[in-house]
Amino acid sequence: MTNFVAALAVVLRKELVDGFRDRRSLISVLAPLALLPLLFYVAMDQASESVERARQIKIPVVGMEHARELIGWLDQQAGIEIQQGPDQPREAVRNGDVDFALVIPEDFAERFAGSKTAEVEIIVEGMDRSLDRSVSRVRDLIRGYGRGIADQRLIVRGISPEVARPVRVETLELATQQQRTARLIGFMPLLLVMGIFVGGLQVAIDSTAGERERGSLEPLLVIPAPRLSIIGGKWLAATAFSLASALLTAAMVGIGLEFSPLQRLGLRIELDGGVMALAVAVILPLAFSVTALQMVVATMARSYKEAQSYVSFLMLLPMLPLILTMDSEIEDAIWRLMVPVLGQQQLIQDAMGGEGVALVDFAVTALSTAAFAGVCLWLTSHLFRRERIVFGR
Amino acid sequence: MIEVRGLRKCFGDVIAVDDVSFEARNGEVTALLGENGAGKTTTLRSIYGLIQPDAGEVRVDGVDGIAQPQSARRGLGVLSEARGLYPRLTAREHMRYFAHLQGLGRSETETRCEDLVELLGMGDFADRRAAGLSHGENTKVALARALLHDPANILLDEPTTGLDVMSTRAVRELIVQLRERGKCVVFSSHVMQEVAAVSDRIVVVSAGRVIASGTPAELRRSTGLDDLEDVFVALTGHSGARG
Numbered sequence: 351m352t353n354f355v356a357a358l359a360v361v362l363r364k365e366l367v368d369g370f371r372d373r374r375s376l377i378s379v380l381a382p383l384a385l386l387p388l389l390f391y392v393a394m395d396q397a398s399e400s401v402e403r404a405r406q407i408k409i410p411v412v413g414m415e416h417a418r419e420l421i422g423w424l425d426q427q428a429g430i431e432i433q434q435g436p437d438q439p440r441e442a443v444r445n446g447d448v449d450f451a452l453v454i455p456e457d458f459a460e461r462f463a464g465s466k467t468a469e470v471e472i473i474v475e476g477m478d479r480s481l482d483r484s485v486s487r488v489r490d491l492i493r494g495y496g497r498g499i500a501d502q503r504l505i506v507r508g509i510s511p512e513v514a515r516p517v518r519v520e521t522l523e524l525a526t527q528q529q530r531t532a533r534l535i536g537f538m539p540l541l542l543v544m545g546i547f548v549g550g551l552q553v554a555i556d557s558t559a560g561e562r563e564r565g566s567l568e569p570l571l572v573i574p575a576p577r578l579s580i581i582g583g584k585w586l587a588a589t590a591f592s593l594a595s596a597l598l599t600a601a602m603v604g605i606g607l608e609f610s611p612l613q614r615l616g617l618r619i620e621l622d623g624g625v626m627a628l629a630v631a632v633i634l635p636l637a638f639s640v641t642a643l644q645m646v647v648a649t650m651a652r653s654y655k656e657a658q659s660y661v662s663f664l665m666l667l668p669m670l671p672l673i674l675t676m677d678s679e680i681e682d683a684i685w686r687l688m689v690p691v692l693g694q695q696q697l698i699q700d701a702m703g704g705e706g707v708a709l710v711d712f713a714v715t716a717l718s719t720a721a722f723a724g725v726c727l728w729l730t731s732h733l734f735r736r737e738r739i740v741f742g743r
Numbered sequence: 744m745i746e747v748r749g750l751r752k753c754f755g756d757v758i759a760v761d762d763v764s765f766e767a768r769n770g771e772v773t774a775l776l777g778e779n780g781a782g783k784t785t786t787l788r789s790i791y792g793l794i795q796p797d798a799g800e801v802r803v804d805g806v807d808g809i810a811q812p813q814s815a816r817r818g819l820g821v822l823s824e825a826r827g828l829y830p831r832l833t834a835r836e837h838m839r840y841f842a843h844l845q846g847l848g849r850s851e852t853e854t855r856c857e858d859l860v861e862l863l864g865m866g867d868f869a870d871r872r873a874a875g876l877s878h879g880e881n882t883k884v885a886l887a888r889a890l891l892h893d894p895a896n897i898l899l900d901e902p903t904t905g906l907d908v909m910s911t912r913a914v915r916e917l918i919v920q921l922r923e924r925g926k927c928v929v930f931s932s933h934v935m936q937e938v939a940a941v942s943d944r945i946v947v948v949s950a951g952r953v954i955a956s957g958t959p960a961e962l963r964r965s966t967g968l969d970d971l972e973d974v975f976v977a978l979t980g981h982s983g984a985r986g
């Protein structure tokens with residue numbers, strides 16, 4: 351037993367030193383991480399800009415004199431400012447002089463007075479998605495105005511407005527502020543899982559397929575140390591890098607959120623340190639099984655390059671369910687807790703939703719993840735016994 | 744002391760080693776002589792337990808190498824066919840790594856490292872990273888790595904392949920020194936002169952079989968030839984190999 355632990359510690363130390371000296375690989379992991387807060391800021395800034403633009407809207411109006419009442423009403427609405435529109439609205443919009451224009455035709459007043467449907471036009475380029483919010487706000491306002499007028503006309507004629515509105519849709523928003531927040535940063539598990547995968551990959555490949563390719567595996571296996579302790583040392587080294595990478599990712603996301611213009615988005619995200627820490631803590635055990643899986647796959651590969659492509663491909667497997675469920679809430683299920691990645695995703699969602707994480711759930715996930723890692727390590731040590739694997743035939 | 748009896752190993756339909764038997768004694772140098780692909784490497788790998796033979800027996804100082812490969816390896820120092828180094832570790836770090844893996848203590852490791860650096864003439868490059876080492880320097884580090892724990896039995900798979908004259912000489916001197924210290928040395932080679940220069944016993948292997956064995960004198964007598972290279976050619980059945 352002491353022999354086992356001693357050999358494991360020696361291998362762990364060597365692989366850590368070796369991994370740290372592999373500058374090129376370290377930089378390839380660290381550089382994208384350093385850019386994370388910047389990406390974050392840009393994404394949030396754009397989102398908040400379009401929200402803000404929708405909130406403070408200037409409406410260039412052509413033919414204002416034809417609908418003084420409507421324009422007057424619009425002008426009173428919060429965040430709306432009426433402007434004199436350009437003489438040639440179509441050209442002006444096309445040239446980008448104005449974002450969009452509201453055009454009121456000459457016959458508006460006449461049709462309006464005659465209780466006929468009076469038309470207004472919103473001229474918009476249609477390509478600039480960031481205007482969608484503004485335009486739909488204006489559209490909603492004018493519709494609302496129209497509905498008010500319609501109700502008045504019906505009441506004057508002795509008809510209840512309800513007759514003209516057979517169905518009414520009410521949207522009840524049930525999500526709490528924190529759940530909405532959770533959804534907004536629903537990509538956080540994805541980033542953390544990526545951090546875990548990317549961090550340990552280099553050591554996992556270098557210490558298996560790489561070790562064989564450079565011809566150092568045979569001398570290593572001649573050492574009378576238990577195979578499992580050698581593999582265990584390699585695995586723990588890869589896991590250490592994986593964990594470090596995940597923690598760095600979390601820190602970078604934290605920095606990104608801290609400096610992002612979230613308040614402007616109307617989201618009061620209290621970056622509760624406790625919740626964040628819980629979310630990170632919940633996902634970290636995943637590193638142990640991810641590196642074990644990377645090692646068994648890299649060991650099976652015939653060459654270093656082959657190992658690299660297999661292990662990179664491996665990253666897509668857990669990404670798929672994460673991306674598919676990123677926007678929506680997933681239902682709690684025991685089977686999900688038992689599947690690595692999916693289990694952690696559910697726990698993170700619980701943590702970020704402010705509901706807390708049940709200790710039992712955490713235990714189930716951690717145990718199944720540990721079992722998965724154990725199977726992978728056992729498989730790897732088994733593979734290291736195969737002549738075909740050791741000598742790369 | 745290494746005993747090999749009736750060793751047999753097939754890879755698919757190919758019989759790599761067929762009924763190989765020999766004995767390598769302490770204080771003697773035993774050479775496995777044969778062409779490339781004769782089965783030397785497979786034989787050696789069976790002794791240090793990375794290949795599971797289909798039949799036969801391996802004993803290292805009396806320990807069953809097939810049933811208890813782990814214990815048998817304790818008494819072995821091996822320069823395997825693959826002798827790659829870690830490019831980002833220095834020569835000395837390689838020695839420390841393997842010494843610690845062999846269970847040597849800290850101070851013991853340092854003295855052994857110093858001894859080997861001196862013995863193999865590694866002073867110039869002991870603290871350089873392996874990425875910049877020459878082929879000869881690389882082989883010396885691999886040799887040092889195999890000898891750190893001062894094993895009683897030493898297996899060297901083609902130790903001089905690809906080395907220049909000076910390095911080849913250093914390896915030969917090392918082999919002789921090991922013999923003088925009472926070690927059991929087994930090395931494989933396809934170079935006749937080298938085998939003739941240092942071996943006490945020669946096991947000639949061809950196509951997986953032992954076709955002759957004995958001291959150089961015995962081999963000369965049995966074939967009636969004076970030159971060992973002629974002996975080798977005669978034994979392996981090739982004719983006219985030496986113009």
